[in-house]
Amino acid sequence: MSKLVCENLTKAYGQKTVLENLNLTLESGKIYGLIGRNGAGKTTLLSLMTSQTPVTSGRVTLDGQRIWETRKSxxxxxxxxxxxxxxxxGLSAFTVKKYLKTAASYYTHWDQAMADDLVAKFELNVKTKLGKLSKGMLSMVTIIVAMASKAEFTFLDEPVAGLDVVAREQFYQLLLEEYTETGRTFVISTHIIEEAADVMEEVIILDKGKIIREQNTQELVDSARYVTGLADQVDGATAGLECHHSENLGRSKSVTVLLGEDEDLNPGYDVTVQPVNLQKVFVALCGEEARV
Amino acid sequence: MKLKYWITSGFQIFLIVVAASFLYGLLITVQNSYMDWNDLWVLLPIYQLLFGGMMQLAQTTGVYKLNLNLALAFGSTRNEALLGLQLFRLIPTLCNTALICVLQAVAGENAIFTPLTALPISLGIGLAGGALGTVIGIVYARFGRLATVLTVLIIVALGITGGVLAVMSSEPQWLQSLVSHMGFSWLVFGIGLILYGAAMIPEHRTVWKYSVRM
Structure with a gap:
């Protein structure tokens, strides 16, 4: 099993630190979701992991070998x-065909048949200039490059931005087909969390330049509870547990609880407990500071 | 080595230089009744020198905006991108120089340069243009639109220099003897080489620290 490892990764632009002492391990054969608020550092992290931006400190390795300036990696x-x-x-004058041809000249394992197939599937006119394409169509072009590159570790930054619901479904289906057939590793950064939640095996939540959660998506969702009731009852039921996004409305209170292994809500309190989806967990974690 | 795109782009620039030089020469020849077709071939190397140098300046920010971004975004190493940048600049210069030498050899006694003087002069002008282009590219990578101001300043400075040379060339024999002097030719080459070499030092640092922006 291949591993891409980020060790003590820090990126600063002048005085502003975007990512700080970040540690992360990506294992091959998984689909990762990278989620975070705007400016959390998602694109910077993906850039650092692929050497598109030099690190300020720390290092990224693939199977123990530094990726910076290493052709093989x-x-x-x-x-x-x-x-x-x-x-x-300068890209605005590039046609879709020229952009894909350029990509093909760089990627060692480029699959031209797949690129042609996807161009047809997305009904893209290859003679159209990139500057004339809509946001959604540009996303299709980036998806084609990602898929046809056949890279073992493929990172997609907001791949569904601007895509309509049909095209988004096409993308998720394509992703799952490719993943099933090849076992490639995909890391997808997205803001459309709930839709992507079904395909993310692991979720990485980035907030203010730090990873605040890296966990199996289903385990994270299963561990979350939305607890509501009278404030004193909610406080009693959740005492000693990891609580997030607490809200008071008169005497009522609601809170999102993340239960650890073998943990449960304290018994004997009159509260309403509801399951929580990934988007709600994300809002709970990134919406405000946690209290324990 | 991922250099195919750089090499292809370098040859494209060379073809643009040749086409622009030929069309410009054609236009001048057609417009001036005292000129004949022989003059087109004799003067073509001058236009090639002019357009070759200008092209090195004109495509500078584009190289950083487009070619460098694409290379790094599609998985090039920094060293490959640096080598690619040099190939992109040197391929048109070398091809242009070779074509100028051939044209001068064919032109025989009508030639402005001898092939031996054309070689260092063309290389020198190409290298100097490349060096100025590199500096503009570096300024673009670090300070963005300030590069446009610098480009305008350089073009104005070159325009003034060109004007001075045009006035001096009212004594064509003096200019002819200057450009056909081997020492002068190699001086041009030496200056171009030193400028190009000097520009490569900050370029190395810039490419090494460059973050892809698309």
């Missing part, structure tokens, strides 16, 4: 960025 990675085509970007 870089050949196993692909980070398909979200394309922001501005008028002054």
């Amino acid at each position: 870089l050949d196993r990675l692909c980070f398909s960025r979200e394309l922001n085509i501005s008028a002054e970007s």
